[in-house]
Amino acid sequence: MKKFFEQSPAIRWKDDRLELLDQRILPARHEFLPLDDVESVADAIKDMVVRGAPAIGITAAYGVVLAARKRYAESPENWTQLINNDLECLAASRPTAVNLFWAIENMRKAIDGYQGGDPVPALLELAMKIHEDDIQANRTMGEYGADLIVQHCRDRGIERCSVLTHCNAGALATGGYGTALGVIRSAYARGIIDHVYADETRPWLQGARLTAWELLQDDIPVTLLADGACAHLMKQQKIDWVIVGSDRIAGNGDVANKIGTYTTAVAAHHHDVQFMVVAPTSTIDMSLMDGDDIPIESRQSDEILYVSGYRVAADGAEAWNPVFDVTPAKLVSAIVTENGVVQAPDAEKMANLMC
């Protein structure tokens, strides 16, 4: 049986346009949103039709293709200048995931090297390569991460590990297969996963809505819990690994990821639970010394004040809604990338990885 992440990617180029699985309405409805122009792509990123750092980058790359098609039709002479506005529009859609800027930069380099003629085929090929490379990177990371779990089992003389994940770092958040969920998929296939727990991940409920749905599509059982229950889970049940993705990793190994990740990392540290971050090198921002410089997006307070469209908080209540946090490198056991694993990350090891 073909697995979900193979038969149904969340991002696809079809009939000369981009289609995104609308993640705002999952798992209740499974609908693709067709996008014909770059403004719609930027809005889709902003409104979280698509989310997850690698998926945002891939989406933006396809957005550049749509922009190039329109600008080239407008002006075959000046399209490489006209498209700058579109690239800025895409770059302004969300601030934290560095993969967005990485993908735009990759596409820009191709535009800078433009030699004449219709630019769309070459740009589309590059966007597809970014997409396919991401899937391949996820499969590689899946094996690297599973190797870490195997080693952990060996060191402790146990057969299987139980894992906790936060948010959704799966096929839905990437080109396919997933980062954190890629490791969980690979490890589950090897028979070394005892149980998968998933934080529901307020306020957007990516864990409840997306991770549970995605894992169940692949027949991997999953148990949800309230985010606040993570420390109690670690104390009561045997949790060996917390496994998460990332939206940006600084040069010293500090990790920005979905709000709540840092709380989970502190709880893991307190309970001597291993903490694995799985992210392609496109997530690593060597221009930043540490996590203090990572811009943290705040979204509207309504995400806290309303649940499922229903006002839960009293009128007059305010909410603080940063949607990412930073886990310092010292709380991270390993960063898994497609180019290798960095255990107990620091600036020197990160530089060695990226050189």
Next chain:
Amino acid sequence: MKKFFEQSPAIRWKDDRLELLDQRILPARHEFLPLDDVESVADAIKDMVVRGAPAIGITAAYGVVLAARKRYAESPENWTQLINNDLECLAASRPTAVNLFWAIENMRKAIDGYQGGDPVPALLELAMKIHEDDIQANRTMGEYGADLIVQHCRDRGIERCSVLTHCNAGALATGGYGTALGVIRSAYARGIIDHVYADETRPWLQGARLTAWELLQDDIPVTLLADGACAHLMKQQKIDWVIVGSDRIAGNGDVANKIGTYTTAVAAHHHDVQFMVVAPTSTIDMSLMDGDDIPIESRQSDEILYVSGYRVAADGAEAWNPVFDVTPAKLVSAIVTENGVVQAPDAEKMANLMC
């Protein structure tokens, strides 16, 4: 202007029956549920019409009055035997909050000393005394807790503290005024509170639905956050104190409270934030050596899988829903009771407090 907790208690004896403010539908609707018999009272506790350890105890005390009235009418000779079933029914309503058993035990002692005649006036008087004593205890604890905050400000040379609370340990959870929110009320009145943050407190959203509503009724500004954001809050904003209530405190100072409290305590410990537990001595269970023996209620997984009546998780997903956790005494800076404050609690200090 009269404050909310004075003009509108959540538990009241009116027209010879018990009325409970229905906390399941707050803050959208403000309705009292009238209760005439003990079975309805047990159901109201079970279904969380009323919640919060002291409030559950007070409600049960009034429930015993209703039971006595019915049993005495049935059989003036045998009512003290017949009522045993009712006491058991009440005691079976929820397992964790020890105030429930404490209140039933107090009422049972009065029944054991029955001297003849209509027992209702004396039992009602006792239930009202339990209710009034709780309010008085809260006011006393409010001052003790505020004294701790004053001392903290003095020691650090600051004027005001910012505080974070979890769940609702307010007027709604007690006879009135509140435990944790009682301290916040008293400290706010003294002008030493800079800002109040409240975890939304999944899955039941007591923070968003109840704490925000209750504080805003008293014109105390409050900012909600996702539970998972607590560590990021402590790192980004200056948080001086976490202040919570409790459902049961073991003989060594281990504290059972709403799920998520332990995670918040671990985060507080990591960030050198003070952790204050505010609970009347009726919450202390000296029969238990430590928190491992506190029974932790698990509620139905639908509380996680559905939000506001809307299914959020994929079909087939399971949920783990323990609704309390235990914070070990070593993470607690102070336990504030009406009989005094225990700093850095341990078995010896708890025994001294309770002797």
